[in-house]
Amino acid sequence: MVVWTDFERTTIQDIFSKINYAVVGQAAFSRCLTVYPWTQRYFGQFGNLYNAAAIASNPKVAAHGKVIMEALEKAVKDMDNIKATYAELSALHSEKLQVDPDNFMLLGDCLTIVVASQLGKNFTAEVHAAFQKFLAVVVSSLRRQYY
Numbered sequence: 286m287v288v289w290t291d292f293e294r295t296t297i298q299d300i301f302s303k304i305n306y307a308v309v310g311q312a313a314f315s316r317c318l319t320v321y322p323w324t325q326r327y328f329g330q331f332g333n334l335y336n337a338a339a340i341a342s343n344p345k346v347a348a349h350g351k352v353i354m355e356a357l358e359k360a361v362k363d364m365d366n367i368k369a370t371y372a373e374l375s376a377l378h379s380e381k382l383q384v385d386p387d388n389f390m391l392l393g394d395c396l397t398i399v400v401a402s403q404l405g406k407n408f409t410a411e412v413h414a415a416f417q418k419f420l421a422v423v424v425s426s427l428r429r430q431y432y
Contacts, residue, residue: 287422289364296415301361304403310350313396315341321391327384353392360423368426375430386428393420 318325319337328334331345340346356374360367378384397416401408408416 287364287367287418292411293415293418294364296412297361297364297419300400300404300412300416301358304354304400306354306358307347307351309396309399309403310352310354311341311347312350313392313399314350314353315343315346316395316399317388317392318346320395321388324388324391327382327388357423360419360426364419367422368429371423371426372429375427378427379430386424386431389424389427393424396420 315337318328318334318340325334328345328349331343331349333339333343334346356371359370363370379386397413397420400416401413404412
């Protein structure tokens with residue numbers, strides 16, 4: 286069980302209340318597919334992912350980025366029970382989609398960069414630490430069903 290301080294809870298909720306899920310999701314997911322091109326192998330049905338411009342303008346990438354953010358919102362709403370919240374999602378990614386679990390950390394890193402750029406000077410070291418803790422719990426929860 287993760288113990289959250291009042292500051293961490295408030296900070297995570299504040300971050301998610303300030304960002305536009307469609308914009309941040311698309312930017313983070315596009316960045317992940319561009320910087321780590323091997324992650325594209327799970328998205329062959331998305332069509333043209335041949336370069337950064339194609340990825341950034343792909344409507345399926347944008348839609349999936351928003352889905353990712355909506356899934357993260359579920360964790361924000363139930364920070365004391367993230368592992369249970371993500372049990373089905375973990376099983377889906379492990380058993381059916383067979384996603385390399387290291388990709389969750391890569392996406393989290395890309396998300397951190399995008400959120401930091403959105404928040405600017407308000408993304409202090411303390412805010413960054415709270416956000417990283419949140420993402421670490423999310424990644425751990427998503428990895429839970431892996432053998």
